[in-house]
Amino acid sequence: xxxxxxxxxxxxxxxxxxxxxxxxxxxxxxxxxxxxxxxxxxxxxxxxxxxxxxxxxxxxxxxxxxxxxxxxxxxxxxxxxxxxxxxxxxxxxxxxxxxxxxxxxxxxxxxxxxxxxxxxxxxxxxxxxxxxxxxxxxxxxxxxxxxxxxxxxxxxxxxxxxxxxxxxxxxxxxxxxxxxxxxxxxxxxxxxxxxxxxxxxxxxxxxxxxxxxxxxxxxxxxxxxxxxxxxxxxxxxxxxxxxxxxxxxxxxxxxxxxxxxxxxxxxxxxxxxxxxxxxxxxxxxxxxxxxxxxxxxxxxxxxxxxxxxxxxxxxxxxxxxxxxxxxxxxxxxxxxxxxxxxxxxxxxxxxxxxxxxxxxxxxxxxxxxxxxxxxxxxxxxxxxxxxxxxxxxxxxxxxxxxxxxxxxxxxxxxxxxxxxxxxxxxxxxxxxxxxxxxxxxxxxxxxxxxxxxxxx
Amino acid sequence: xxxxxxxxxxxxxxxxxxxxxxxxxxxxxxxxxxxxxxxxxxxxxxxxxxxxxxxxxxxxxxxxxxxxxxxxxxxxxxxxxxxxxxxxxxxxxxxxxxxxxxxxxxxxxxxxxxxxxxxxxxxxxxxxxxxxxxxxxxxxxxxxxxxxxxxxxxxxxxxxxxxxxxxxxxxxxxxxxxxxxxxxxxxxxxxxxxxxxxxxxxxxxxxxxxxxxxxxxxxxxxxxxxxxxxxxxxxxxxxxxxxxxxxxxxxxxxxxxxxxxxxxxxxxxxxxxxxxxxxxxxxxxxxxxxxxxxxxxxxxxxxxxxxxxxxxxxxxxxxxxxxxxxxxxxxxxxxxxxxxxxxxxxxxxxxxxxxxxxxxxxxxxxxxxxxxxxxxxxxxxxxxxxxxxxxxxxxxxxxxxxxxxxxxxxxxxxxxxxxxxxxxxxxxxxxxxxxxxxxxxxxxxxxxxxxxxxxx
Numbered sequence: 001x002x003x004x005x006x007x008x009x010x011x012x013x014x015x016x017x018x019x020x021x022x023x024x025x026x027x028x029x030x031x032x033x034x035x036x037x038x039x040x041x042x043x044x045x046x047x048x049x050x051x052x053x054x055x056x057x058x059x060x061x062x063x064x065x066x067x068x069x070x071x072x073x074x075x076x077x078x079x080x081x082x083x084x085x086x087x088x089x090x091x092x093x094x095x096x097x098x099x100x101x102x103x104x105x106x107x108x109x110x111x112x113x114x115x116x117x118x119x120x121x122x123x124x125x126x127x128x129x130x131x132x133x134x135x136x137x138x139x140x141x142x143x144x145x146x147x148x149x150x151x152x153x154x155x156x157x158x159x160x161x162x163x164x165x166x167x168x169x170x171x172x173x174x175x176x177x178x179x180x181x182x183x184x185x186x187x188x189x190x191x192x193x194x195x196x197x198x199x200x201x202x203x204x205x206x207x208x209x210x211x212x213x214x215x216x217x218x219x220x221x222x223x224x225x226x227x228x229x230x231x232x233x234x235x236x237x238x239x240x241x242x243x244x245x246x247x248x249x250x251x252x253x254x255x256x257x258x259x260x261x262x263x264x265x266x267x268x269x270x271x272x273x274x275x276x277x278x279x280x281x282x283x284x285x286x287x288x289x290x291x292x293x294x295x296x297x298x299x300x301x302x303x304x305x306x307x308x309x310x311x312x313x314x315x316x317x318x319x320x321x322x323x324x325x326x327x328x329x330x331x332x333x334x335x336x337x338x339x340x341x342x343x344x345x346x347x348x349x350x351x352x353x354x355x356x357x358x359x360x361x362x363x364x365x366x367x368x369x370x371x372x373x374x375x376x377x378x379x380x381x382x383x384x385x386x387x388x389x390x391x392x393x394x395x396x397x398x399x400x401x402x403x404x405x406x407x408x409x410x411x412x413x414x415x416x417x418x419x420x421x422x423x424x425x426x427x428x429x430x431x432x433x434x435x436x437x438x439x440x441x442x443x444x445x446x447x448x449x450x451x452x453x454x455x456x
Numbered sequence: 457x458x459x460x461x462x463x464x465x466x467x468x469x470x471x472x473x474x475x476x477x478x479x480x481x482x483x484x485x486x487x488x489x490x491x492x493x494x495x496x497x498x499x500x501x502x503x504x505x506x507x508x509x510x511x512x513x514x515x516x517x518x519x520x521x522x523x524x525x526x527x528x529x530x531x532x533x534x535x536x537x538x539x540x541x542x543x544x545x546x547x548x549x550x551x552x553x554x555x556x557x558x559x560x561x562x563x564x565x566x567x568x569x570x571x572x573x574x575x576x577x578x579x580x581x582x583x584x585x586x587x588x589x590x591x592x593x594x595x596x597x598x599x600x601x602x603x604x605x606x607x608x609x610x611x612x613x614x615x616x617x618x619x620x621x622x623x624x625x626x627x628x629x630x631x632x633x634x635x636x637x638x639x640x641x642x643x644x645x646x647x648x649x650x651x652x653x654x655x656x657x658x659x660x661x662x663x664x665x666x667x668x669x670x671x672x673x674x675x676x677x678x679x680x681x682x683x684x685x686x687x688x689x690x691x692x693x694x695x696x697x698x699x700x701x702x703x704x705x706x707x708x709x710x711x712x713x714x715x716x717x718x719x720x721x722x723x724x725x726x727x728x729x730x731x732x733x734x735x736x737x738x739x740x741x742x743x744x745x746x747x748x749x750x751x752x753x754x755x756x757x758x759x760x761x762x763x764x765x766x767x768x769x770x771x772x773x774x775x776x777x778x779x780x781x782x783x784x785x786x787x788x789x790x791x792x793x794x795x796x797x798x799x800x801x802x803x804x805x806x807x808x809x810x811x812x813x814x815x816x817x818x819x820x821x822x823x824x825x826x827x828x829x830x831x832x833x834x835x836x837x838x839x840x841x842x843x844x845x846x847x848x849x850x851x852x853x854x855x856x857x858x859x860x861x862x863x864x865x866x867x868x869x870x871x872x873x874x875x876x877x878x879x880x881x882x883x884x885x886x887x888x889x890x891x892x893x894x895x896x897x898x899x900x901x902x903x904x905x906x907x908x909x910x911x912x
Contacts (some may be wrong), residue, residue, distance in 0.1 A: 003552055003773050005553070006553065007535075007537075010499040010501065011499075012496075012497075012498060012499055012550065014554060015494040015495070015496055015558075018494070018496055019495075022495060034807075034834070034835075035831070035836070035837075036836060036837060036838030037807065038471040038474070038805055039471070039475075039478060040468075040469070040474055041468075043463065043466040043468055043583050044569070044583065045463070045466065045583070059523065061523040062522060062523070063521045064539070065519045066517070066518060067514055067517040067518075067519050079463075094468065096459055096460055097459065097461070099459075101470055103856050107838065108471070113500070127499050137841075145841075148839075318458065349494055349559070350492055350494050350563070351492055351493065351494060361600075375490045380492060381491075382563065385593075386598065
């Protein structure tokens with residue numbers, strides 16, 4: 001078997017990198033649970049007719065086939081299966097399938113991989129892990145959950161060791177109401193056009209507003225003026241009012257967006273800021289109110305590292321509809337580039353805080369007993385693989401980043417333990433000794449990259 | 457969208473059931489890490505030529521195809537991909553691919569789903585989660601790691617809230633050496649035949665030993681006598697000796713098996729026992745020494761819920777070989793039936809220990825502030841979705857199994873909290889009050905099923 005080469009688009013982490021990913025996932029789960037979000041996992045496959053919507057994404061769906069399908073199966077009695085490409089489609093199906101056994105509003109978080117057969121590039125993978133939170137109601141879902149969901153994700157991301165993140169929030173009702181009040185004939189087309197502002201110059205967008213949405217040049221100018229508003233507080237309300245457009249839906253949108261910005265303010269910190277950015281539309285059609293995109297400083301080239309919003313029909317079984325509001329955070333999209341750049345690293349590739357040395361193979365049971373005593377008090381450790389020279393055993397620990405080496409019977413009255421970073425060696429009792437808390441488990445190391453270095 | 461129906465072979469857990477699965481996975485991870493095993497995750501796909509070995513399993517491999525593959529891709533430049541059907545094949549590939557960046561012996565644990573397109577039945581699924589531990593060496597791997605790996609899995613499973621488990625251990629060298637010393641012409645065929653003892657009566661197996669392995673009737677009887685030995689200690693050594701067979705490989709096998717049984721003894725407890733069972737062979741050809749199968753009392757119909765052993769060539773790149781020893785535990789195979797039978801259940805479907813009531817929508821921020829104060833001290837909580845009558849808010853908590861309801865401003869000098877199980881309501885300060893530790897998080901409830909009820 002030759003040495004295998006990596007598969008493009010399927011990143012894999014080394015053990016020390018995986019320390020970072022687990023730490024991030026554990027931290028997210030703790031934050032979500034503090035807010036009452038329950039964890040679920042869905043199967044990774046869905047019937048193809050539930051995945052394929054006739055849109056762009058269809059090209060990227062992976063379909064499952066048995067290597068040697070039986071003749072009666074190819075006849076097509078079983079539904080064709082595809083791998084989910086996000087966590088929203090399977091969650092909507094889960095809610096419908098298990099609705100009778102769930103309590104609404106249902107808060108859930110889900111941290112799982114998804115698959116897209118797209119062309120791999122930095123931050124875009126064929127297998128990638130996402131962390132999603134959603135609140136779903138049965139029939140109705142009060143607006144205050146919009147504020148709740150955004151605040152929970154702000155808090156959860158603020159607890160992570162990431163470069164500064166920015167939540168750019170907007171509201172579909174605000175945009176729609178504004179365009180309607182302004183008198184633009186095709187509001188939906190206008191939203192689609194405005195969404196191109198990060199790719200096209202303002203004049204080109206203005207032209208398209210005229211051509212595709214039927215706006216007058218004056219209306220296009222006013223629409224662009226709206227899209228230029230970006231503030232870290234609720235001052236956007238006065239600035240929108242100053243544009244002189246009046247509409248009931250606009251009023252609702254302004255109030256909702258102000259409530260989200262104000263509601264998130266107590267949760268923002270050093271790492272996460274929240275801004276009203278009135279050009280954020282999110283192309284996908286199913287958003288109906290709050291929308292958000294999340295960006296990471298120094299990594300603007302990744303585009304958004306998360307996003308979400310309010311959708312008034314996450315799912316429906318014909319009689320009952322299930323409105324929801326949620327945010328998704330791209331775990332792989334964020335971490336894989338940060339790990340590659342060395343911005344984040346695990347402090348060591350093994351959980352062991354202690355390597356218990358072995359004097360000779362005959363006394364291995366004594367070393368095992370030391371390890372058992374340490375583990376009984378929660379100290380991760382391993383016993384040396386071979387009874388080689390102590391210098392070699394110490395280097396074995398060094399290569400793994402294990403901070404302490406234990407020498408059974410090395411002292412006058414018993415054992416000794418050596419901090420191999422300082423060289424300090426002291427008498428120690430396996431039934432009482434503990435490493436300092438910061439050495440007990442591998443931790444996440446962070447390195448700041450200045451913007452110039454990290455922006456290509 | 458009609459209400460979706462479940463997909464056969466793809467079990468999904470409700471939130472309270474998922475509490476149990478997460479608890480089990482967290483406990484396994486903690487145990488493995490105490491012993492210095494590092495966590496990795498591999499991508500879920502492998503090139504098909506690495507998965508398909510021309511054996512029975514090939515029929516069950518799921519192959520991935522893009523829904524709308526581009527013409528240049530169907531031309532076959534990219535390797536065909538299949539979903540992994542266990543965690544051993546991807547681990548072997550991971551070791552080869554990343555060998556230059558790993559330290560050997562490499563201890564890893566891996567808890568991930570795998571996929572097999574087999575006919576679903578109880579305990580056999582098309583998507584199922586496994587928990588694997590392995591130690592892999594570069595070039596060589598001392599025998600003491602066999603003892604280590606078995607002991608670690610015994611300890612890890614002993615910490616779980618499962619019905620009693622039995623590790624049935626044997627050694628391939630023991631069987632091979634015994635058959636060779638006995639003079640059976642085709643040792644490999646004999647192992648394959650003996651492996652059928654749980655399906656066929658002893659006489660039928662004896663006949664096949666004669667027919668397929670070229671044994672004399674006398675040799676077949678002695679081989680069966682070996683297979684009948686099953687003891688919870690090292691007394692098997694004397695019983696094998698009493699059969700009068702002599703062989704060097706047999707001696708090595710006896711010593712190794714005795715070391716495993718003795719080495720595991722200190723780790724066995726109420727829940728897990730270890731027995732030498734000399735009929736355990738494990739059909740797969742790559743085992744070369746220690747072999748183990750794990751059974752669960754009352755669930756013998758599931759066959760083994762785990763297994764593993766020593767393989768002298770987990771992987772090889774042509775120049776270097778990587779011997780390993782490992783055990784796999786079937787998380788889904790074990791938990792899905794136990795959850796279905798109600799032997800295990802989660803204590804509540806939500807993480808929240810407290811529901812903070814809302815007096816009216818105007819005072820929602822006050823309720824949010826109480827929740828924030830509780831969370832700051834690690835108490836998971838949620839705020840009532842609507843300011844309905846308190847009776848309704850209490851029932852909302854009841855339906856979710858949330859033990860406490862908090863009433864802002866209900867007392868003379870401040871808030872009150874009610875234990876809705878006892879009805880007791882007391883004054884409480886959100887900056888100081890804590891629920892009892894056992895109520896802080898959802899826990900795993902266990903119910904004993906007597907054997908008669910659970911064996912069909």
